Amino acid sequence: MQKLVDKVVSGDLRSASRLIRMIDDGHPQSHEALKQLFPHCGGARVIGITGPPGAGKSTLSSSLIDIIRQRNKSVGVLAVDPSSPITGGAILGDRIRMSRHALDEDVFIRSLASRGHFGGITPATRGAIRVMDAMGKDYVIVETVGVGQDEVDIARLADTTLIVWVPGLGDNVQAMKAGIMEVGDVFVVNKAEHPDTANTVNYLKSVFRQTGSSGPIQRDWIPPVLETVALNSRGIDELFKVIDEHAQYTSRASEYYLARKRADCEVELRGFISREINHRISRQLADGEKINAQVGQIITGETDIYVVTDSLLQELE
Amino acid sequence: MQKLVDKVVSGDLRSASRLIRMIDDGHPQSHEALKQLFPHCGGARVIGITGPPGAGKSTLSSSLIDIIRQRNKSVGVLAVDPSSPITGGAILGDRIRMSRHALDEDVFIRSLASRGHFGGITPATRGAIRVMDAMGKDYVIVETVGVGQDEVDIARLADTTLIVWVPGLGDNVQAMKAGIMEVGDVFVVNKAEHPDTANTVNYLKSVFRQTGSSGPIQRDWIPPVLETVALNSRGIDELFKVIDEHAQYTSRASEYYLARKRADCEVELRGFISREINHRISRQLADGEKINAQVGQIITGETDIYVVTDSLLQELE
Numbered sequence: 001m002q003k004l005v006d007k008v009v010s011g012d013l014r015s016a017s018r019l020i021r022m023i024d025d026g027h028p029q030s031h032e033a034l035k036q037l038f039p040h041c042g043g044a045r046v047i048g049i050t051g052p053p054g055a056g057k058s059t060l061s062s063s064l065i066d067i068i069r070q071r072n073k074s075v076g077v078l079a080v081d082p083s084s085p086i087t088g089g090a091i092l093g094d095r096i097r098m099s100r101h102a103l104d105e106d107v108f109i110r111s112l113a114s115r116g117h118f119g120g121i122t123p124a125t126r127g128a129i130r131v132m133d134a135m136g137k138d139y140v141i142v143e144t145v146g147v148g149q150d151e152v153d154i155a156r157l158a159d160t161t162l163i164v165w166v167p168g169l170g171d172n173v174q175a176m177k178a179g180i181m182e183v184g185d186v187f188v189v190n191k192a193e194h195p196d197t198a199n200t201v202n203y204l205k206s207v208f209r210q211t212g213s214s215g216p217i218q219r220d221w222i223p224p225v226l227e228t229v230a231l232n233s234r235g236i237d238e239l240f241k242v243i244d245e246h247a248q249y250t251s252r253a254s255e256y257y258l259a260r261k262r263a264d265c266e267v268e269l270r271g272f273i274s275r276e277i278n279h280r281i282s283r284q285l286a287d288g289e290k291i292n293a294q295v296g297q298i299i300t301g302e303t304d305i306y307v308v309t310d311s312l313l314q315e316l317e
Numbered sequence: 318m319q320k321l322v323d324k325v326v327s328g329d330l331r332s333a334s335r336l337i338r339m340i341d342d343g344h345p346q347s348h349e350a351l352k353q354l355f356p357h358c359g360g361a362r363v364i365g366i367t368g369p370p371g372a373g374k375s376t377l378s379s380s381l382i383d384i385i386r387q388r389n390k391s392v393g394v395l396a397v398d399p400s401s402p403i404t405g406g407a408i409l410g411d412r413i414r415m416s417r418h419a420l421d422e423d424v425f426i427r428s429l430a431s432r433g434h435f436g437g438i439t440p441a442t443r444g445a446i447r448v449m450d451a452m453g454k455d456y457v458i459v460e461t462v463g464v465g466q467d468e469v470d471i472a473r474l475a476d477t478t479l480i481v482w483v484p485g486l487g488d489n490v491q492a493m494k495a496g497i498m499e500v501g502d503v504f505v506v507n508k509a510e511h512p513d514t515a516n517t518v519n520y521l522k523s524v525f526r527q528t529g530s531s532g533p534i535q536r537d538w539i540p541p542v543l544e545t546v547a548l549n550s551r552g553i554d555e556l557f558k559v560i561d562e563h564a565q566y567t568s569r570a571s572e573y574y575l576a577r578k579r580a581d582c583e584v585e586l587r588g589f590i591s592r593e594i595n596h597r598i599s600r601q602l603a604d605g606e607k608i609n610a611q612v613g614q615i616i617t618g619e620t621d622i623y624v625v626t627d628s629l630l631q632e633l634e
Contacts, residue, residue, distance in 0.1 A: 038624075042618060052370055126622070258616070265616055265622070266608065266612045269612060269615070269625060270608075272623075273598065273630060276630055277595070277598060277630070281590065282587070291586065291587075292583075295579055299579060299582055304352060304355040305585065306348060306355070309593060313593055316594075
């Protein structure tokens with residue numbers, strides 16, 4: 001394991017891929033490896049990209065990779081949750097991998113597939129980011145498919161989170177609700193050749209103006225709203241400039257920024273603890289003839305899932 | 318609590334609302350109440366509706382409510398995950414509540430807002446379905462906003478799950494991946510006035526033909542693909558007929574159907590156990606000066622989240 005860790009730190013792609021796969025599979029030794037990588041981390045800037053299906057997240061990632069490479073910086077890309085049954089993210093991941101970056105050694109692209117039975121994919125994503133950081137990547141792009149709570153939690157692992165939106169998607173009002181302000185650092189209205197673009201941009205800006213000064217601590221970063229056409233790289237230079245500005249903002253470590261980081265970290269820490277305990281329970285239940293018999297009785301209505309939960313819990317104590 | 322349970326069973330709307338809110342808030346006594354409701358359940362047919370944002374799920378729900386009420390049956394509606402920050406589901410929930418069904422006493426509409434820190438919203442949804450079942454509702458419609466894994470898990474609680482799709486949403490290919498076949502019983506291509514409708518329908522049908530006979534047990538229900546225009550109720554009669562056919566299919570309890578039910582039930586049971594244990598840990602950590610101090614040290618890079626996880630776990634043991 002020490003050898004694997006050393007090879008990851010030296011930038012070896014095969015070792016890094018192997019460790020990421022172990023993390024994704026929830027391999028027990030991966031936890032130890034991640035601890036050993038800690039002293040080698042902190043150099044990478046993590047850019048999260050999320051938004052609804054079809055918004056063009058992969059194309060946007062690809063444009064950002066171009067800019068990063070033009071600056072002679074290296075980049076790791078994580079496509080998260082390719083196993084999502086409905087959004088079918090695996091295909092997005094494949095699409096990047098097949099693209100023009102495939103032969104560039106300084107573009108390291110990996111997908112995270114597993115969800116684990118408990119705790120979601122967030123811990124695996126944290127681990128995979130750490131691997132890419134320890135490898136010496138200057139940037140790590142985390143692209144999350146879908147728009148559920150899990151994806152938002154993953155976005156919180158990033159230093160800068162881009163929310164990708166498209167004009168004319170349906171209801172602008174769907175973008176408005178509480179939460180999105182906390183998660184998104186930069187809003188990107190992609191496919192900006194669409195006639196509804198100006199409406200969507202103005203709408204988002206007005207929302208941010210209204211909510212800008214709410215909350216116990218004065219917000220000191222109002223998310224900019226940018227227009228892009230990722231397919232032909234329109235607006236990408238401007239976007240990257242804003243990402244840099246956000247990096248400078250976070251390095252100033254304002255009260256608002258630190259409070260947010262604290263909250264994110266606490267949620268994640270609780271998630272880590274929860275996941276470890278669930279792994280242990282899962283192992284205890286694993287050789288469960290009993291669970292099978294009880295599942296049968298629940299289905300036929302002989303007993304009740306709430307009753308069975310109580311009795312299994314008593315046995316585990 | 319016994320009084321509350323009795324009132325729910327008698328169909329009292331205020332008591333049912335109160336109990337659903339308690340379940341949603343994770344109130345410790347709600348677990349006991351749900352056990353007591355068990356003997357009064359089993360009469361309701363649960364229809365799950367899921368799909369990407371903007372597919373018209375609420376309009377479809379509303380059309381199904383119309384049909385159910387025309388048949389003089391009662392219906393409960395659960396709008397799940399209105400707190401999703403990006404899809405902004407609360408607004409969808411509100412939209413139904415404000416609609417023409419608002420004054421009909423036999424249409425009981427509730428939203429589930431909380432996610433809980435652990436275990437997601439699935440257990441709360443199970444509980445709320447049980448309340449509506451015990452009230453004597455003939456149908457319970459569960460509308461889930463978003464397309465992540467949580468939403469798919471919720472869909473599994475239904476007797477019949479509809480996946481709502483729209484033509485021209487972007488990539489048909491996104492609908493294809495493994496998992497969707499297991500979750501959807503009926504596929505609805507809504508907004509079928511769109512010129513791409515035939516392509517989308519044919520595409521889905523071809524996918525189901527290819528995968529129809531895979532898996533260890535012969536699949537004996539190939540999901541039908543229907544076209545609807547929910548806004549003017551086109552295709553809704555046909556859809557309801559198919560839902561009835563699926564009810565007859567499930568009552569035949571084929572080997573395939575039972576294997577699927579078993580798997581769903583086991584996942585849910587493990588989730589219940591996991592959630593209970595996490596509640597307990599959460600309470601133990603709640604008065605955590607320590608967790609605050611350690612979060613601070615993680616943020617500044619003095620220590621590592623993996624190290625802190627290990628040390629907190631040792632304390633909990």
